[in-house]
Amino acid sequence: MRRFVIGQAKNLIDQTRQARHESLRLLSLLAASDSAPVLSSPRLFSSSSDMSGSDSSSSSSLPVTLDSLNPKVLKCEYAVRGEIVNIAQKLQEDLKINKDAYPFDEIIYCNIGNPQSLGQQPITFFREVLALCSHTALLDESATHGLFSSDSIDRAWKILDQIPGKATGAYSHSQGIKGLRDAIAAGIEARDGFPADPNDIFMTDGASPGVHMMMQLLISSEKDGILCPIPQYPLYSASIALHGGSLVPYYLDEASGWGLEISELKKQLQDARSKGITVRALVVINPGNPTGQVLAEENQREIVDFCKKEGLVLLADEVYQENVYVPDKKFHSFKKVARSMGYGEKDVCLVSFQSISKGYYGECGKRGGYMEITGFTSDVRAQIYKLASVNLCSNISGQILASLVMSPPKPGDDSYDSYIAEKEGILSSLAKRAKTLEEALNKLEGVTCNRAEGAMYLFPCINLPQMAIAAAEAAKTAPDAFYCKRLLNATGIVVVPGSGFRQVPGTWHFRCTILPQEDKIPAIVNRLTEFHKSFMDEFRN
Amino acid sequence: MRRFVIGQAKNLIDQTRQARHESLRLLSLLAASDSAPVLSSPRLFSSSSDMSGSDSSSSSSLPVTLDSLNPKVLKCEYAVRGEIVNIAQKLQEDLKINKDAYPFDEIIYCNIGNPQSLGQQPITFFREVLALCSHTALLDESATHGLFSSDSIDRAWKILDQIPGKATGAYSHSQGIKGLRDAIAAGIEARDGFPADPNDIFMTDGASPGVHMMMQLLISSEKDGILCPIPQYPLYSASIALHGGSLVPYYLDEASGWGLEISELKKQLQDARSKGITVRALVVINPGNPTGQVLAEENQREIVDFCKKEGLVLLADEVYQENVYVPDKKFHSFKKVARSMGYGEKDVCLVSFQSISKGYYGECGKRGGYMEITGFTSDVRAQIYKLASVNLCSNISGQILASLVMSPPKPGDDSYDSYIAEKEGILSSLAKRAKTLEEALNKLEGVTCNRAEGAMYLFPCINLPQMAIAAAEAAKTAPDAFYCKRLLNATGIVVVPGSGFRQVPGTWHFRCTILPQEDKIPAIVNRLTEFHKSFMDEFRN
Missing domain, CATH: 3.40.640.10 (Type I PLP-dependent aspartate aminotransferase-like (Major domain))
Incomplete structure (x- = not known):
């Protein structure tokens, strides 16, 4: 009935076949031990940091090898923290040593819904209550009243009264x-x-x-x-x-x-x-x-x-x-x-x-x-x-x-006004960022992007040129992962390839959070737009 | 070579047979649906609280039934929070309503290594640092210096500096x-x-x-x-x-x-x-x-x-x-x-x-x-x-x-002396409690108890009279669980039957933590001694 629904039966059959093929490939890789290329082997998830003295893959005397592990673990994939994030962490380490190492001065993590890592501030009331419950001796000090809202103190008492012995350090x-x-x-x-x-x-x-x-x-x-x-x-x-x-x-x-x-x-x-x-x-x-x-x-x-x-x-x-x-x-x-x-x-x-x-x-x-x-x-x-x-x-x-x-401050509470201001500030800003990024993405050649009605992500579809797909194949990587790695290396922006979420076969996407702070959005849009143009120019058929 | 080692081969064969028997019994119970007795069926772990409107075992139209669950889940057991704890929680609720409901005025949880639930105080330095990291705005307030030790403030800053963006609310x-x-x-x-x-x-x-x-x-x-x-x-x-x-x-x-x-x-x-x-x-x-x-x-x-x-x-x-x-x-x-x-x-x-x-x-x-x-x-x-x-x-x-x-205060730090006093106070008190309880247990008829060299538990062996074992069998419960339930109902003391930890077949134990505060220990010893005497009198062959 609509463009993606047509042909789904066929796609699914293809996908099942592809999955079986993938399993067989994985098994043969395992059999061929650890000489397989990094990008397509289970090493995809290798730890970000190299460890001196720890790289003992060659030590055959150790009791645990890939082929003796639970195959369900080997089969499991988790792209949100996968290879591209590892590359990003490496680039970030490089930038610490030499701030001119790359054509960008920071890594912008748009791979994961992790708002506070990008500068979002926690809600004050929540943290006040948490601090008081963490160090309950504060509740007995008069100076505390000058440092905390009165409803956070009331709430901390109420919570402590609900915990047997007021013991926040006990199993519940x-x-x-x-x-x-x-x-x-x-x-x-x-x-x-x-x-x-x-x-x-x-x-x-x-x-x-x-x-x-x-x-x-x-x-x-x-x-x-x-x-x-x-x-x-x-x-x-x-x-x-x-x-x-x-x-x-x-x-x-x-x-x-x-x-x-x-x-x-x-x-x-x-x-x-x-x-x-x-x-x-x-x-x-x-x-x-x-x-x-x-x-x-x-x-x-x-x-x-x-x-x-x-x-x-x-x-x-x-x-x-x-x-x-x-x-x-x-x-x-x-x-x-x-x-x-x-x-x-x-x-x-x-x-x-x-x-x-x-x-x-x-x-x-x-x-x-x-x-x-x-x-x-x-x-x-x-x-x-x-x-x-x-x-x-x-x-x-x-x-x-x-x-x-699930039970934030209510009208009349000491914190209510500031709580509402913080909450609405964050949500309205997220809405604005979602809109700006969506519009920018839709302006890119061959990119269509549904609006983010909710959540924290955009998931644009990229119509990749055939030459880019061929180049990805040659690099033994999925075309959208190829695009995302190029994006990272050119701009420092980290997004997750659509293949990590699965998608209609033959279509390519990436997931980008809407979480960078507002003042960063124009630069992200510029870098992304520039990168995309040069990528398309490079691979235009 | 020693009394328990002799006969282990035989015991193990017995145990394997017993385990197989237990599996078959469980399966047959499952097949017989939920009419099986509470004590030996998977209901052993039923939630402590009855829920109005939630008890819909009879509703056969729902898609999830015991026999459609992952059998590994059914097979799993976890005695530390099992049936006896559920009974204890019930008694505790009863005591809240009527403090004279039972021959004791409180439940003493010796079932689990949960020190703060029994009144152990947290280490002040640790909680200070935690509170400061929870509500970092405190670090900017001069009043904070009057409320916190100077090394807790230093440590909080050091920790925050190690967290990208000082964001304790971000995934790491x-x-x-x-x-x-x-x-x-x-x-x-x-x-x-x-x-x-x-x-x-x-x-x-x-x-x-x-x-x-x-x-x-x-x-x-x-x-x-x-x-x-x-x-x-x-x-x-x-x-x-x-x-x-x-x-x-x-x-x-x-x-x-x-x-x-x-x-x-x-x-x-x-x-x-x-x-x-x-x-x-x-x-x-x-x-x-x-x-x-x-x-x-x-x-x-x-x-x-x-x-x-x-x-x-x-x-x-x-x-x-x-x-x-x-x-x-x-x-x-x-x-x-x-x-x-x-x-x-x-x-x-x-x-x-x-x-x-x-x-x-x-x-x-x-x-x-x-x-x-x-x-x-x-x-x-x-x-x-x-x-x-x-x-x-x-x-x-x-x-x-x-x-x-793993990096507590060091000599010279503001908190060092109080930290050491708190730490040594707790550890020396635990040692004292372990010794007192061990000695009391060893005085009981038919009970032998190794010393607690470490950890938080005593695991006495009870030589149960044949009549008690027969009574337990009649009640369809393990003999040590029978003993522990009687102990709970008579004294409010919660311990875990040895069968929850496995033991040499034919021997019976219970695990009792050494965690009740020192001032409670004499009462625990008295209650336990009295109970044990009357239990033995009741079931003496």
Whole structure:
């Protein structure tokens, strides 16, 4: 029906063949030991730093070799921190030694949603509470009142009262501190207008461990499939590979702004079933990563119905719920959508992932988050609880931040005005940056870029000249990775090749965050525009 | 040669048979759905809180049921947070409502090494630095100098200078912040007298994720075995089960103070190999958990030689390295031992796990730690790096604490005297508590208890009367779990049954931490003594 949908069946068959070919190639590389070229071997992920005395690949007497490792680990890929980031780190080290080493004076990391690494300031109230909970003796000092807002002091006391013995250095309940889960449940209720149960909340070190836990639970073998959007955030492909399952792809329709079509879901589900795969779950990332679209509520209803009808767990990655930049779109949680359709606990299995790393807070390094699980039987929940218990608990600083993110200052609180100013400043600036970058990308020859309605990324499509593709092939690298490496070496800008997220075969993309501070954006646009022009000039057919 | 070694061959055969029987029983329970009794079914781990509207076990329309879950998850057990803790949490809730509900007024958690939950205070210097790094605006305020020690301010600045953009809210390098790894490596060098490379350090959210990462790397199937001490910390059995490997047990000799005999290692290794299992690694926990012994250096040398000769990775759980309580024992890291034997990077594959949760710091809730990996080829290291990257990074607060633990205040620093006083106060008190509890346990009828040379636990052997064993069988529970539940219900003291750690079949133990504050110890001793007497009176043959 639209340009990318046509030919998908064929593409998929090609892709499956390609994947098999890739596996065989990997195996033969492994057999041929470590003489394989760096770019295409498992060395792709080699550590950024060379270690004197540590490079003992040739030592055959050691008990661990690549061919004795878990093959699932070898199969797993994670492009967001892959080869290009390693090159960037190397260039950065070089620049420290000689600031004139390259035609740019700094590396600009647009590869990862890591706002504070690019200068975004944390929300003051959150950090005040965290400091007070970290060093509780401050609460007994009168000087503290001059240094902290009064509501941060109140909140710290309230949080400490919820922790047995006020011990922020103790392991908590495996699901997280009950009082903090109460605050999160209240925040979910306020957001959705439907009840939330603190016993449904499992606090996690960021969203990733929650995703791993669900994959571990649902995947027994390669006969278990997980429907994932393509393009997807590579955590999903990595986690499915590590747990030995099958990623069942469904393609987002780039031409309709990365639309999610139920007909495509049905088709891929049938296709997987015909291959003997039991599809266990559907992953939906909303707002989208790397694609930035925000789903319409009507579309979400169809998705919920699809999961209910087909018996799939709906794994809703909702970590960008606060990142919506366009007035015509609004975030709706899948739980709210399901409840508003009249579906209750016994109708739909739903897991919603939230993280403190995204939103306007961007507290990536604090590793906090939660998953809200609904629709699971008590015996299955007990197994999830057990998995959480094996790792004891998520970190308490992250737990505290997760509760704050879901229960920020309210009107009338001492911090409220400054909190709102900080929050809106960040979100409106992100919206502006998204727009500027999108417009700049769309001006480039052969580049089309959907708008970032939400999340933190743009995912432009680059129509690469045939000569560039041939040059990439000669360099034994994917054409978009070839482009991204050239971009890095020419400008210091780090983006992630579309091939790291998967894409419709034969199309090429990259993911670029919208996170550099506003004052850097004009320079980025200029450097990117110049680079692109010279690249196209070099490879124009 | 000693009382427990005799008969081990027979015991092991019995145990293997028992394990197979247990698997079959579990499978049949699963097939019989959820009508199985709570104590022996997978519901053992059911969440502590009942949820209104969530108990939908009967809803057969939901897509996820126990029999569709990953069987490795079902197989995994984790007793430290198992059924008895759930009962304890229930009793605690009851006591909140009615303080006279039971013959005790509080629950005393001796089940888990969680010092701050029992009143241990954090080290002030560590928390000062953490607060300053959490809310860096404090560093610009003059009032801060009145509230913080001068070296905590200096240290916070030093740490912030090591973080790109001073952004403690940003994801770090996948292995952890380089400057913090430098501090850790320097701390290891100071401890061992041998070089340590910051590039060998992988920072983790506590020790557990590091252990999982290594198991994930080494285990492909049940044909891969990991030699584990019995008794063992159940993280190891849980992680091996989750990754689908085989736990190859070696028995510690209780009669010789939980001695680790090389002859036993050899025997079990041969036995596993004869069953077609490739043994990949040897786990050694030193100081021991749950057993509390500290290995002699000579014994460690034999272990290193054994691993080298047999081609095993040595997984050294060294999280209790600061917890040694007896003058005749000293902690030596396995790396120091290996290097002092002349073995370098190319001779032995060694992973040392360290955690901020233990020692005198006990910062469990902060989830920090690291593993130092040596002797791996660069291509294998690249795979470990990739696994670390998939989860982005460990939490920065934990990273900061891990660096502080390995580089605490030095003589002359503003905090030094108070730091030393806090540290020595905690460690000498722990030693005293260990001694008092050990002596009290040894006075009980039919109980023998090795001394806690290190770590945080006592693991007494209880010679249970035949009638108690029969009563436990009738209650469908392990005899030591029966004892521990009776203890909990009579006294409010929570300990973990030996069966959760595995033990020589036919022997019964429990693990009790030495962590309750000193002023609680007399009451614990009294309650335990009284309970034990009445239990023995009740079941005396």
